[in-house]
Amino acid sequence: MTAAPETTVSAQFLGLLARDLPPDRLTTDPVVLAAHATDRSGTRPQGEPLAVVHAERTEDVTVTLRHAHALGVPVVPRGAGTGLSGGATAGEGALVLDLSRMNRIRELSADDQLAVVEPGVVTAELDRAAGAHGLRYAPDPASAAISTIGGNIATNAGGLRCAKYGVTRDSVLGLEAVLADGTVIGTGRRTVKGVTGYDLTALLTGSEGTLAVITSATLRLRPLPVATATLAAWFDSFEAAAEASYAIARAGVVPALAELVDGPVLEAIDPALRARGAALLLVQCDGAGAAIEAAVVARVLAPLASAVEATEDPVEAETLLAARRLALPALERLGRPLIEDIAVPRSRLAEAAREIRDISARHGVPVFTIAHAADGNLHPIIVVDPSLDRLPEAAWEAAGEIFALALRLGGTLTGEHGVGVLKRQWVADELGPAAHALQRRLKEVFDPRGILNPGKSL
Template sequence: MTGTLEALARELPPGAVSTAPDELRRLSRDRSGQRPDAPPLAVVRAASADEVAATLAWASARLIPVVPRGAGTGLAGGATAGAGSVVLDLAGMNRILAIRADDGLAEVEPGVITADLDRAARAVGLRYAPDPASAELSTVGGNIATNAGGLHCVKYGVTGDAVLGLDVVLADGTRLRTGRRTVKGVAGYDLTSLLTGSEGTLAVVVGATLRLLPTPTRTGTAAAYFATPEAAAAACAAVLDAGVRPSVLEFLDGRTLEAIHRLRGGPRPDGQAFVLAQTDGFAADAEIAAVHAVLRRTATRAEFTEEPEAAEALLATRRLALPAVERLGRVLIEDIAVPRSRLAAAVRSISALAERTGVPIFTFAHAGDGNVHPLVLAEGQDEEAVRETVDEIFRLALRLGGTITGEHGVGTLKRAWLEAESGVEALRVQRRIKEALDPLGILNPAKAI
């Protein structure tokens, strides 16, 4: 350990700083598939906000880059760390400090696993609504860093909609509290929203005050198959046009259905696209009947249920989508969003793109909010064709009036596209904000903006 790291180690408890090669390699990567050219300088396993502050004060004084990290489930390269940097591992800060049922809120540390928070809330009749696909693995702090979404976004919003306040540490080690414990509040600039989704480039989250919601009294589930992906996308739009507010509205294309069939066997799918919908709350039964009525107009087969066991069987198809595709080899899990009215156009264009380039694309979507996930199969494909396919997906999103990322973040993988979406002036403002909060540029450099 160098003298520089020895100085850091003296500031922290024994064992908090590690330079073990296997740990450096493991914690320098996330699920994006990005591989740094060289390992980081060290890993700091922080157990408290004071240790985070000490680490950042040390790094600031020495101009050493710091990469905050939760569980490493990110898909945009936002938690990758290369030569000369220090990984700040927050997974050990994993306490649920309080659940206050009377106020409908929870106070947590950033390393709390998302699904664990939801389970703790449900024990007192509440729920934590944000539900990214990685909820059993991802941390609340990581979800806040990327403003993560999930299946229930269509009704309950993304992570940021559940964040009331944050405890953070700035780049120089200064502690700061933002937001409040009340549902409403407009005093001063909304620093909480600014920091949520900033991907660790403005501050390090060391605590959060989060909104909890009542557990739904009832749930209804519907599923339908369609002859074409365009018909399925149009049916999703029709559900929303009917005035129903589903809690889940998901779409899978035919290529994804075929991958699921190969994984689990059984009867072949009844169509070339699949839609799953759920409703919840006191009116769930009436709402799911209304959803089913819309879906069955154009579906090859449609069914619905209010029974939990039958619902699980319908949900199984959606849950198998990602593992079924990933077993085929290395895939790039892309993440765009388009206006809901353009979902059918996006699905049609992605299918045509796959035909044109010869690169397989498996598409599923949070149809209720226009968030499309084209999974590009890179295994065994020409690398140049794969790159062009991914670039064209981003171009498509922007042509349709959408965004290059709906919930995964920019990280390293999409930085080159940020100006095309934001524009020169908006990007200049974002960089000025970065310079104001992190003037030395040590917090997660070369990420997000």
């Protein structure tokens, strides 16, 4: 569909919203529009969005979608706008449906280890609220302090703890969502098991706002681990560190996190870190067996690493993990980081890193790499000159080769950030024509007029 409805339709649409929404929900203030046109991908589509609706309750969403559906107006659902793939960008003629004011934790049941939350709840706040009951919300995207649950569900966000605790989907028990025509549906349930009907909860999770707008989520909480044990190991090469991560898996240990940081990233954070090694592997084990597992990991790493440090003290652990947490701020000092997000079968991690280095050299584009090693999820980061209007051709070509590499190794274009607008041109290659066509037909069932986040995901 085309992005821009006719002016008269736009005026009619805004008139209906003004009539049917409570007074403080609708805005056409150009400053607000500009702020809601882009996200942390830095991508900005042509033209300005039509208006922003700040939804405060499910009814605001149903009213907005009912009118948008009737008039064929594109709607871009939005949480905190922290997405890295351009999934929440809005151009000419689109309505931005901002859900960040729907930020109440409606229920937190310690006995059932679940929470019912609105989509605008900030992920770290839910985790904090759960912590008061000895529980936690396991998915921990790096953006947890600023991103919302709705956005996490829209992208099926990952994080550091996925290998042991799963991705967002594995913590979503049920949803309330509004279809394109304003119909409210409930999916899933309050139980950890249940197989009545098709799994709409999983289908909506990761659908990037193209199938429905999530207005409430029932989320699984898990007990806080009783102990953690953390190791930092230094290696002479990224490949050696990757091989060490395979050895941990072969030893039967499932770490809570296993993060790999390459030499260029260490250099960017602090040359003193780079002087200690060409790659850093951070491993954390948690739970009652944390110390025992960490001892196994230390034994596995000893002959492979040039140095290993270990601690069971949470404060010392944070010091070790700082090298991972400081990676992005350090790269932001160098320019505008474009964070790629491929995943490969985890035994291909070393091979992927080697080929990424070749791609980097071939195109003369520096690539900085961090990885969630236990998931085979790499974030190759290309840093570009922020003064440039558009991505240099060489960076674009290097990114394309990195995606092709991921698919060649049996992996995926996007492990946890989503397709958004940035990776759309490669989606058909990954899905294959039959599954791609099927997905488009599913989209039509949910959204026959194609108003929900058009131009994203598929």
